[in-house]
Amino acid sequence: MDCRGLIEKLDAEKQLGFAEWVTLLSSYTPADRLFAAEKAALIAQKHYGRKVFIRGIVEFSNVCSNDCFYCGIRKSNTLVQRYNMSDDLIVECCRTGWQNNIKTFVLQSGEVGCCADRLGNLVRRLKRDFPGCAVTLSLGELSMTEYKLLREAGADRYLLRHETSDEEHYRKMHPEYMSLSNRMECLRNLKSLGYQTGCGIMTGSPFQTPQTLAKDMLFMHGLQPEMVGIGPFIPHKDTLFASYPAGSVEQTLMLLSLTRIMLEKVLLPATTALGSLKSGGRVLGIQAGANVIMPNLTPKDVQNNYLLYNNKLSADKPLAEAVKALSEELNTIGYAFEFSRGDWSEKTC
Ligand code: 5AD
Numbered sequence: 001m002d003c004r005g006l007i008e009k010l011d012a013e014k015q016l017g018f019a020e021w022v023t024l025l026s027s028y029t030p031a032d033r034l035f036a037a038e039k040a041a042l043i044a045q046k047h048y049g050r051k052v053f054i055r056g057i058v059e060f061s062n063v064c065s066n067d068c069f070y071c072g073i074r075k076s077n078t079l080v081q082r083y084n085m086s087d088d089l090i091v092e093c094c095r096t097g098w099q100n101n102i103k104t105f106v107l108q109s110g111e112v113g114c115c116a117d118r119l120g121n122l123v124r125r126l127k128r129d130f131p132g133c134a135v136t137l138s139l140g141e142l143s144m145t146e147y148k149l150l151r152e153a154g155a156d157r158y159l160l161r162h163e164t165s166d167e168e169h170y171r172k173m174h175p176e177y178m179s180l181s182n183r184m185e186c187l188r189n190l191k192s193l194g195y196q197t198g199c200g201i202m203t204g205s206p207f208q209t210p211q212t213l214a215k216d217m218l219f220m221h222g223l224q225p226e227m228v229g230i231g232p233f234i235p236h237k238d239t240l241f242a243s244y245p246a247g248s249v250e251q252t253l254m255l256l257s258l259t260r261i262m263l264e265k266v267l268l269p270a271t272t273a274l275g276s277l278k279s280g281g282r283v284l285g286i287q288a289g290a291n292v293i294m295p296n297l298t299p300k301d302v303q304n305n306y307l308l309y310n311n312k313l314s315a316d317k318p319l320a321e322a323v324k325a326l327s328e329e330l331n332t333i334g335y336a337f338e339f340s341r342g343d344w345s346e347k348t349c
Pocket of ligand 1: 070071072160161163201202231232233234235236273308309
């Protein structure tokens with residue numbers, strides 16, 4: 001079957017076999033990519049209209065006990081100035097978002113795994129101060145007990161990219177003491193606790209192949225995550241992967257489209273990394289089937305120490321102006337922001 005046939009089959013059956021994925025991922029043409037993007041955008045519109053959910057992200061700490069080979073805030077990067085924002089400052093960042101009608105706060109940090117109590121109290125505080133808000137956490141691998149505590153505190157969603165579903169590929173990107181099986185168990189734990197759960201990958205990460213990507217698609221089909229984060233790998237100069245090339249905009253768009261076709265209602269961000277690789281990249285992501293954009297609520301001076309990769313898009317204007325500019329960009333392609341919480345739900349619009 002040719003690529004177009006495989007895309008049609010994916011649309012009809014919502015899954016492909018391993019060999020079919022490998023064929024599709026290794027031989028699609030630019031025309032196939034546009035074909036997939038058109039289908040994906042129509043599917044997103046069927047469920048969500050021409051609307052894009054908005055989430056505010058607070059990168060509240062860059063302290064990390066992990067050492068992922070690709071990541072700029074890995075613990076062995078001694079050139080990073082480490083920070084850990086106070087609860088009051090985090091709440092103030094969220095307040096700025098709230099005043100701009102943003103109702104989901106994404107709290108992201110390096111992996112420290114020692115502060116579930118603190119974070120639990122913070123989640124409760126956010127829920128009290130901003131009634132009706134949604135809280136998404138992105139704190140890495142924690143124990144079941146910690147995930148449970150945070151869920152009971154009111155956290156609604158959790159993002160934990162699995163990075164790759166191939167054992168050997170995982171080994172090439174992470175230190176010995178980390179394991180793919182633990183990451184996958186974390187994802188299953190999150191799901192079982194009732195979090196809207198997000199997994200995901202970087203496109204074009206070093207050693208990625210059509211085979212590893214095929215496994216990612218199969219894994220995601222099995223997990224049925226409510227959210228998927230897909231952004232290009234971008235090298236950071238102080239990491240082991242400094243000299244590897246960045247992933248491509250085109251491949252990222254193709255994977256966004258295929259993910260949308262496979263997991264129709266998934267909440268799929270047009271990521272900051274995509275916007276960092278190409279100006280207007282996030283709008284291209286929306287046209288390829290993404291339906292979430294996450295403006296940054298982190299204070300500007302602090303943002304510059306949360307560089308997972310170089311040339312990261314950073315807020316150059318106050319939030320209200322940034323949202324307005326993004327809004328206008330979306331309008332030019334016939335889309336608009338949707339300011340509701342934007343939960344994954346069974347029903348469609
Ligand atoms: N390029 C792009 N994305 C990166 N991430 C980490 N390092 C990089 C990089 N160099 C992504 C990982 C992680 C998420 C928070 O950021 O996929 O899960």
